[in-house]
Amino acid sequence: MYEFEIERPSSVADAVKALGQEDAQPLSGGQTLIPTLKARLAMPSVLVSLTGIKELQGVEMRDGALWIGGGTTHATVMHDAAESYPALAKLAARIGDPAVRNRGTIGGSLANNDPSACYPAAALASGATIETDRREIAADDYFQGMFTTALEEGEIVTGVRFPIPQAAHYEKFIQPASRFPLVAAYVAQFSDGVRVAITGASNEGVFRWTEAEAALSERFDADALDGLTLDGGNMIGDLHGSGAYRAHLCGVMTRRAVQAIA
Amino acid sequence: MPKDFEPSSGIGASSKRREDIRFLTGSGRYTDDINLRRQTHVFFLRSDVAHGRLSGVDTSAAADMPGVLKIFTGADFAEIGGMPCGWQITDKHGQPMQEPKHPVLAHEKVRHVGEPIAAVVAETLAQARDAAEAIVVDIDELPAVVNMKEAVKDDAPKVHDDLTSNLCYDWGFVEENKEAVNKAFDDAAHVTTLELVNNRLVANPMEPRVAIGEYDRSAGDYTLYTTSQNPHVIRLLMGAFVLGIPEHKLRVVAPDVGGGFGTKIFHYQEEAFCTFAAKAVGRPVKWTSSRSEAFMSDAHGRDHVTKIELALDAKNNFTALRTDTYANMGAYLSTFAPSVPTWLHGTLMAGNYKTPLIYVNVKAVFTNTVPVDAYRGAGRPEATYQLERLIDKAAHELKVDPIKLRRQNFVTEFPYATPVAVEYDTGDYNATMDKLEEIADHAGFEARRRESEAKGKLRGFGVNCYIEACGIAPSNLVGQLGARAGLYESATVRVNATGGLVVMTGSHSHGQGHETSFAQVVADMIGIDENMVEIVHGDTARTPMGMGTYGSRSLAVGGSAMVRATEKIIAKAKKIASHLLEASEGDIELKDGAFSVAGTDKSVAWGDVTLAAYVPHNYPLEEIEPGLEETAFYDPSNFTYPAGAYACEVELDPETGHVTVERFTAADDFGNVVNPMIVTGQVHGGLAQGIGQALLENCVYDEDGQLLSASYMDYAMPRASDLPFYDVDHSCQTPCTHNPLGVKGCGEAGAIGSPPAVVNAVLDAMRSGGKDIGHIDMPVSPARVWEAMHG
Numbered sequence A: 001m002y003e004f005e006i007e008r009p010s011s012v013a014d015a016v017k018a019l020g021q022e023d024a025q026p027l028s029g030g031q032t033l034i035p036t037l038k039a040r041l042a043m044p045s046v047l048v049s050l051t052g053i054k055e056l057q058g059v060e061m062r063d064g065a066l067w068i069g070g071g072t073t074h075a076t077v078m079h080d081a082a083e084s085y086p087a088l089a090k091l092a093a094r095i096g097d098p099a100v101r102n103r104g105t106i107g108g109s110l111a112n113n114d115p116s117a118c119y120p121a122a123a124l125a126s127g128a129t130i131e132t133d134r135r136e137i138a139a140d141d142y143f144q145g146m147f148t149t150a151l152e153e154g155e156i157v158t159g160v161r162f163p164i165p166q167a168a169h170y171e172k173f174i175q176p177a178s179r180f181p182l183v184a185a186y187v188a189q190f191s192d193g194v195r196v197a198i199t200g201a202s203n204e205g206v207f208r209w210t211e212a213e214a215a216l217s218e219r220f221d222a223d224a225l226d227g228l229t230l231d232g233g234n235m236i237g238d239l240h241g242s243g244a245y246r247a248h249l250c251g252v253m254t255r256r257a258v259q260a261i262a
Numbered sequence B: 001m002p003k004d005f006e007p008s009s010g011i012g013a014s015s016k017r018r019e020d021i022r023f024l025t026g027s028g029r030y031t032d033d034i035n036l037r038r039q040t041h042v043f044f045l046r047s048d049v050a051h052g053r054l055s056g057v058d059t060s061a062a063a064d065m066p067g068v069l070k071i072f073t074g075a076d077f078a079e080i081g082g083m084p085c086g087w088q089i090t091d092k093h094g095q096p097m098q099e100p101k102h103p104v105l106a107h108e109k110v111r112h113v114g115e116p117i118a119a120v121v122a123e124t125l126a127q128a129r130d131a132a133e134a135i136v137v138d139i140d141e142l143p144a145v146v147n148m149k150e151a152v153k154d155d156a157p158k159v160h161d162d163l164t165s166n167l168c169y170d171w172g173f174v175e176e177n178k179e180a181v182n183k184a185f186d187d188a189a190h191v192t193t194l195e196l197v198n199n200r201l202v203a204n205p206m207e208p209r210v211a212i213g214e215y216d217r218s219a220g221d222y223t224l225y226t227t228s229q230n231p232h233v234i235r236l237l238m239g240a241f242v243l244g245i246p247e248h249k250l251r252v253v254a255p256d257v258g259g260g261f262g263t264k265i266f267h268y269q270e271e272a273f274c275t276f277a278a279k280a281v282g283r284p285v286k287w288t289s290s291r292s293e294a295f296m297s298d299a300h301g302r303d304h305v306t307k308i309e310l311a312l313d314a315k316n317n318f319t320a321l322r323t324d325t326y327a328n329m330g331a332y333l334s335t336f337a338p339s340v341p342t343w344l345h346g347t348l349m350a351g352n353y354k355t356p357l358i359y360v361n362v363k364a365v366f367t368n369t370v371p372v373d374a375y376r377g378a379g380r381p382e383a384t385y386q387l388e389r390l391i392d393k394a395a396h397e398l399k400v401d402p403i404k405l406r407r408q409n410f411v412t413e414f415p416y417a418t419p420v421a422v423e424y425d426t427g428d429y430n431a432t433m434d435k436l437e438e439i440a441d442h443a444g445f446e447a448r449r450r451e452s453e454a455k456g457k458l459r460g461f462g463v464n465c466y467i468e469a470c471g472i473a474p475s476n477l478v479g480q481l482g483a484r485a486g487l488y489e490s491a492t493v494r495v496n497a498t499g500g501l502v503v504m505t506g507s508h509s510h511g512q513g514h515e516t517s518f519a520q521v522v523a524d525m526i527g528i529d530e531n532m533v534e535i536v537h538g539d540t541a542r543t544p545m546g547m548g549t550y551g552s553r554s555l556a557v558g559g560s561a562m563v564r565a566t567e568k569i570i571a572k573a574k575k576i577a578s579h580l581l582e583a584s585e586g587d588i589e590l591k592d593g594a595f596s597v598a599g600t601d602k603s604v605a606w607g608d609v610t611l612a613a614y615v616p617h618n619y620p621l622e623e624i625e626p627g628l629e630e631t632a633f634y635d636p637s638n639f640t641y642p643a644g645a646y647a648c649e650v651e652l653d654p655e656t657g658h659v660t661v662e663r664f665t666a667a668d669d670f671g672n673v674v675n676p677m678i679v680t681g682q683v684h685g686g687l688a689q690g691i692g693q694a695l696l697e698n699c700v701y702d703e704d705g706q707l708l709s710a711s712y713m714d715y716a717m718p719r720a721s722d723l724p725f726y727d728v729d730h731s732c733q734t735p736c737t738h739n740p741l742g743v744k745g746c747g748e749a750g751a752i753g754s755p756p757a758v759v760n761a762v763l764d765a766m767r768s769g770g771k772d773i774g775h776i777d778m779p780v781s782p783a784r785v786w787e788a789m790h791g
């Protein structure tokens, strides 16, 4: 690590102010940022810790949607969303290990937008709204490619509002080393249609599989996906699998998610 | 004879591991827990290119940075010896192997990613690291050689300019048999051929390496604290070959060590550096490897590419075996690297079978990668994997049952002299195979397969046998084979006045539980409580010259030395007892911690005898010395040959290619067993590593010599959820015939014996799904399986 200052504001307003300093960066659970700092791959001058901000904490129903504070840990979501949104709670339960789940937060995960992260798939498939200190962003506009989001410099994810689908399931096929998704599919069934989000596969990060959505909205049955394929050409190819393999897994994971619901 | 009862203490008892109290409560004392007064920290600046000419290392700006005490580069070590290699191989033409210089810090060239170029010693690690970033390194990059078959081509870039090529040696074994082997292939009724890769692994002990050098200016003494499996070996190699420090001025301490798996046998540059720098800086110098550094500086394991062929006659008897292996040495020769693909591999190619003719060819190759050396099993897993995959393939080609084909060719008479130089003293391979079939419930497999199929999964059953040569080794023999060391072991048994004992052993425990099992042996011999025996290890100042722990040798060789020393103690104690009891020495019996006169009720307790030895008022001083302390060195007359049969049952998801191990059964013959619980634990750990190699672990370089699997994000370690509950049995026991305990060694068996069973099971599962692909390389990852199923 390089040297940095740390600030611990207790309100979002103070955090935003602190983030106005040069080379300042928010620090939430640190499960992504701290390893990056230890490897000396980032050099922030000020870290603004979000963990002491009460208004970023919580899992509760607000206007028929499930609101989760941006600073809420995976472990808290796993417990507190278990009844209101079980598919999301189960997703949180399979992120990393207990240490990661007890520190890592939903805001950090969405801000980072790792192409293999879990929460982006849930947010996109649920049609969630990302709340920040200055605006609200629909998930469809928020994810803008690998490690890229609509967030501006110094903008903080304060919360996420998840409309609750009639049924949903997250099917994750793990990369054997990191245990992040190699490919995972989140299928959410709403009264007005089905949304399918895929993570882990594309060089563009999380994406909606619109052909699958159309087919499943027509008929919610795994067989409805027969004949649908994705092109492996722009998918991630690495030690753990080629683009073609990932494209194939997109189909398998989506099918299994549908089967788990149906 | 299978043992069907277990005593409550002494030999054969599952005594709880006494060392676990400190390991499990966080009170172990590992090298990194040691912090010396006025200690400084070193950071190594490591090469980020695989191959290049070092045209300049400018440390001037870095030297002025805060906290910096001294910066070292290759030039500082130019006059000092390089890292030594402990084994010289003679090639098939009778010529010695090519042995490159191995500098402490890179000089003139860098040869692998991770090679240290400069070392910054500073007040704090952060300051050292900051300064290292200010060092300006000029490297003229050269094309890297990574692929072994490319590396041996005439026009390949040379890793070492002063060698004639990248070929370290071309070894033929047994060269005199070559023609006869070829002829047997010409005459064969069937020949099975297999090409395979034994994947490169990173050992990944939980504790990364650490070294702390200390120099006492007033006495001129050096101390090195290090994470080593063999402190005396480090003292000898570093003192005599690198730094020129005589043994009496150098102490090496290896305290609690958190796993070694072979990779902590070797003498590393960081150890030599910290010892050297402690004097140059005038303060202790500490280095703790980060996990990232461990990936690119700990010696790697395996990495063989092999073509193997088996000749059979019309009755399916094995008539000859021929192998052609490329073995990766990496950029330099690590301490015992040359011995691994040769003497630890070629001599095991007979396996459990009476194949009369064998020829093994091994080409050891330099590449721009981290050095490769022994890793749990070292050479023997490579031999077992080739042979047991090949036999399975032969069985399927010939449409015979793979277990039957193995049984038909088993060695059944002992001692058995193999055509590859070793002589198996004892064994019963049918017994372990019988046991395996019973506990693996082979008969019930078809029903389980149907259950899996009902869930849309394929199920496969795979077996293999294994044999290993452990208890290394007869010193005169290994000397003839090129070892530059003896391989005996030592023990000093010190009896205290009130009867307690301290055993100072040259073996080293880094997870094996010696503090418990060694104490069981000595306590059993005397008939006293185990808690009266303390085991001391890991410090050259406290233990006699010993060769350390690797190759499943500790109980077989170190334990034997301890038995010999204890026998001397008992012999002397009987003399004292005979004096105290006024009886003739020949009539004295030792039982349950008391000496008695045969046929009488006269007796004297162990503690009375030991007290007499140190308070010799009533004592035969004219015949024997006071005191009770004895040392023994034990040099084995042969290797030991643990053997067994393993079975793996997998489920394969044909849609994703994901393989899960549903059952794993191990039937081992380790000879006599001192602590069954510890033996079971050793097998469990070995199986985790073997299954890890088969399904998950893979160390991968790209063609430029960049390490792709450089962290746990990409290097897949086996975890508890990847493994089934094992069925482990070691009730088949043919005791070793040539060591006093009749023990064979159990530390590596699991890692040696499990990869072929896993791969055989995967191929069986695929066949049941209509896909007969003949072979698949490890690790059998989901992507590989899926590609094979759909290729």
Ligand SMILES: Cc1cc2nc3c(=O)[nH]c(=O)nc-3n(C[C@H](O)[C@H](O)[C@H](O)COP(=O)(O)OP(=O)(O)OC[C@H]3O[C@@H](n4cnc5c(N)ncnc54)[C@H](O)[C@@H]3O)c2cc1C
Residues within 6 Å of the ligand: A025, A026, A027, A028, A029, A030, A031, A032, A033, A034, A050, A070, A071, A094, A095, A096, A097, A100, A103, A104, A105, A106, A107, A108, A109, A111, A112, A114, A116, A117, A118, A119, A155, A156, A157, A158, A178, A179, A180, A181
């Ligand atoms: C061993 C391990 C396994 C893991 N496995 C998984 C897995 O299976 N699936 C998965 O999805 N993830 C996984 N993760 C990642 C984990 O979920 C992280 O916790 C998460 O990605 C980042 O959250 P954090 O709170 O730790 O953020 P931090 O590390 O603190 O920050 C990450 C980034 O987001 C920024 N940031 C943080 N909070 C906010 C905010 N509220 N607003 C704006 N910017 C913010 C930071 O500045 C930084 O750039 C794993 C991590 C580890 C270490």
